[in-house]
Amino acid sequence: MTLPTSTRQWVLSRHPTGLPILDGPEATFSLQTVDLPPVGDGQLLVRTRYLSNDPAQRGWIGYVKAERMYMPPVKIGAHMSGVGIAEVVESKAAGYEKGKLVMGLAIGWREYAVVDAKDLSLIPEVEGIKPTQYLGALGFTGMTAWYGLKEIAEAKPEHVLVVSGAAGATGSMVVQIAKKLIGCKKVIGIAGGDSKCAWVKSIGADECLNYKSPTFRKDLKAATPGYVDVYFDNVGGEILDMMLPRMQQGGVVAVCGAIAAYNSTEGLHLKNWFEVISMRLQLKGFILPDFLAAGKAKETVMELATAAKQGKLAIGDENETVVDTKFEDVPKTWLKLFEGGNTGKLVTKL
Amino acid sequence: MTLPTSTRQWVLSRHPTGLPILDGPEATFSLQTVDLPPVGDGQLLVRTRYLSNDPAQRGWIGYVKAERMYMPPVKIGAHMSGVGIAEVVESKAAGYEKGKLVMGLAIGWREYAVVDAKDLSLIPEVEGIKPTQYLGALGFTGMTAWYGLKEIAEAKPEHVLVVSGAAGATGSMVVQIAKKLIGCKKVIGIAGGDSKCAWVKSIGADECLNYKSPTFRKDLKAATPGYVDVYFDNVGGEILDMMLPRMQQGGVVAVCGAIAAYNSTEGLHLKNWFEVISMRLQLKGFILPDFLAAGKAKETVMELATAAKQGKLAIGDENETVVDTKFEDVPKTWLKLFEGGNTGKLVTKL
The missing domain is CATH 3.40.50.720 (NAD(P)-binding Rossmann-like Domain)
Structure with missing residues (x-):
């Protein structure tokens, strides 16, 4: 397989004031194709497989006072932020072999991305627990x-x-x-x-x-x-x-x-x-x-995973709504959050 | 002096929905004259000298779900509640001699009242501290x-x-x-x-x-x-x-x-x-x-009074607005609270 040299990505076109707009001259997002940079040392080329849909993302695009944000807001012209799960396509980072699944906020609404490995975490391969659970119940x-x-x-x-x-x-x-x-x-x-x-x-x-x-x-x-x-x-x-x-x-x-x-x-x-x-x-x-910064996340995920294995938490197909989505429809699937159609975690599958 | 056998009092006529109304058929309060009961053992006949004006009193008359109130709401036909300072006119309770000043919520909007001494506290006689300070700065x-x-x-x-x-x-x-x-x-x-x-x-x-x-x-x-x-x-x-x-x-x-x-x-x-x-x-x-119930009030008043004596708190004429008021005008003076005319504690002087 030839490695891709460009990727499609959704970028923020304008800050919405009400519900984000999908089409027309007032559209909130626009679809772009951009060149991919070369993969440097400690970096990965990844292909996005799943995207997490979160109401908080609405906050990242509507608010412009960066100093008051708990994370940097998405700038006009930048790709939309979002937690995703991606597959490693090319690796220049030890421990992140080709084919492994990784997750993190660094992925965003991009088909492919070149990302620092340190900004991603490996999805644990645990029997009976689907990767997407790490976007929701165990995430x-x-x-x-x-x-x-x-x-x-x-x-x-x-x-x-x-x-x-x-x-x-x-x-x-x-x-x-x-x-x-x-x-x-x-x-x-x-x-x-x-x-x-x-x-x-x-x-x-x-x-x-x-x-x-x-x-x-x-x-x-x-x-x-x-x-x-x-x-x-x-x-x-x-x-x-x-x-x-x-x-x-x-x-x-x-x-x-x-x-x-x-x-x-x-x-x-x-x-x-x-x-x-x-x-x-x-x-x-x-x-x-604030709690992630306190460094207890791994311990908490472990407690949740243990409870799940002991049958004390139901985490399977029933607690997520996975929507097969073409890349062109990423914003559309995200907007379903605000229509209230999903039960459990709303996940975009690319 | 002959002891009074009746008193004027302001009673709640109806629960207001907006700003309480002073006059006319929709008036919130009405002025009544009622007989005074005989003074029993442990009781006092007192004459009201000052009334405390508090925004919280608005809450006591507008809200009817008694179970959700932190104190019993004022019932229609009952005299209006309020903290006051009164002078003992007749006493059947040890330690509360005639002429002493007492204070408490049991006084309310009444010219005279027969009250259980245990529901009142004696105003401390401390040089340089006016009784009305115990309605405000030290109260x-x-x-x-x-x-x-x-x-x-x-x-x-x-x-x-x-x-x-x-x-x-x-x-x-x-x-x-x-x-x-x-x-x-x-x-x-x-x-x-x-x-x-x-x-x-x-x-x-x-x-x-x-x-x-x-x-x-x-x-x-x-x-x-x-x-x-x-x-x-x-x-x-x-x-x-x-x-x-x-x-x-x-x-x-x-x-x-x-x-x-x-x-x-x-x-x-x-x-x-x-x-x-x-x-x-x-x-x-x-x-x-909640804090009074925790039993620390005396200690707190003492700390405030000590600070005042040391000159760390300014409590004198400057932190109260005392309004000379005819008994007929008690509700009118109270309503000044909501006009924002006073600086410091708004006190009614009868």
Whole structure:
């Protein structure tokens, strides 16, 4: 096989203000072909096989105050950032032989890339665990759920816990870790649709409420008669507002995501803000990179993998939605995140 | 002197939805005359001399879900609750002689009252400290500032601190305790008006910003080039939203009050909510009664009083606004709180 000398890549054309736009003169991204540089010492030429789709990516392209970002924002004209899994095609780095699978944020929305090996990690070859699990359950989303529950919310067996976006990549791991590993007294998921809710219950939630139901507000009240100790918030928006009056005195809101706000310019409207004072609530924002920087990631992945092998976490086909995608449709598949169509981790397969 | 057998009192007529209404068929309060019960053993007949005016009182009359209140809400037809200072007129309780001054929440908006002595505390007679200081600087507002800074925000000398409502009863104590007792690197007040700001600086703030100024947003940015470690929030509303992008990574918002929301049905609109996640902010609601229940109040008042005697806290005429008020005008004086006219503690003198 001849090695490629160029690659297609998706670059950021303009910062979106609302939902990113796929086509036309206002398109957020554009498809380019660029030459590949030669592979230097310590570098790899890789071919992208899978891309992780994450709501956080919306934050990387919409915000321009770089000093306030937890990672450098994507610049206009640069390729779109994203965690991916790629196969080594040519290697000038020891330990990264041709054919090995590697993963990392350095891959991005590119068909091929020349990358420093130190910016990638090898996918462990463990029987019964698919590589794509390292993008979700055993990767960033699993760890986000883990640290959010253990370190931020300090969830305990005696707690009643509610998690929104419960059918999503992070939320579905929150449900499982809270119920099966921590053993929370009651775990209530919130998801958009009855079939998603059925799935959330199948992975361990005691109850799941469909926020699209006209009776949702009443259902939420009925499901939380003794109030809620921990709310793991993946969505922000009106659901956060509805949760405030359902919180227990001294309750904690682990603020993980605000998918309701990513594509909106309207912000968050909290009618029930006063509950924060009267019920002494704590709202705590957090992001995964702080915990990764603390150097405990390997240990955490090991704990998750061990739990999975012991059958305490369901991680198989059921906790990911893998979408076969042509490279031309990478942004389109990513946008499915905001349509709420997936259960578990949304993975692009190239 | 003949002892009174009846008293005038202000009772709650209806729960207000917005700003309480003084007159007409929709009036929030009404003035009644009721008979006084006989003074039993362990009881006192007292005459109210001063009333404390507190934004929190708005919460006690607007909210009807008693189980979610940190104290029983005021019922329709009951006299309005409020902390007051009264003089003992007749005593059947040892240690509470006629002429002594007592204070407590049991007094409320009544000219005279028959009260259990155990529900009141004697005002300490200390040279150079006026009784009304025990309603403010050495009372609930001083303690609110103290615990909010020490226990909730954990303010430290290396911190840059912003406090809203800085000319108010709690805010002005926050300025003084943060600057003079904790020694925060920089203390920035926010207040409504240039003369209020001049006063806030006179009691110790490094800077004070007038939120009514057309350049406020720019001024806030200019005053916080290195961002803010602690925001002591007495007001909620748009100022809270503007503060979020000014917070330091890992910064704490001590959520003490939401005066902007008390008389509004619109709630809080946070355009910058995403900062809570990206900057890992902590928003922590708190109320004074939790700390009073912990039994440390006497010790705290002593620390504040000692600081005052040593000249480290300015507590004199300058940190209270005492309004001579006819009993018929008690609600009217209280409503001045929401007009923002006072500097320091707003006290009603009967």
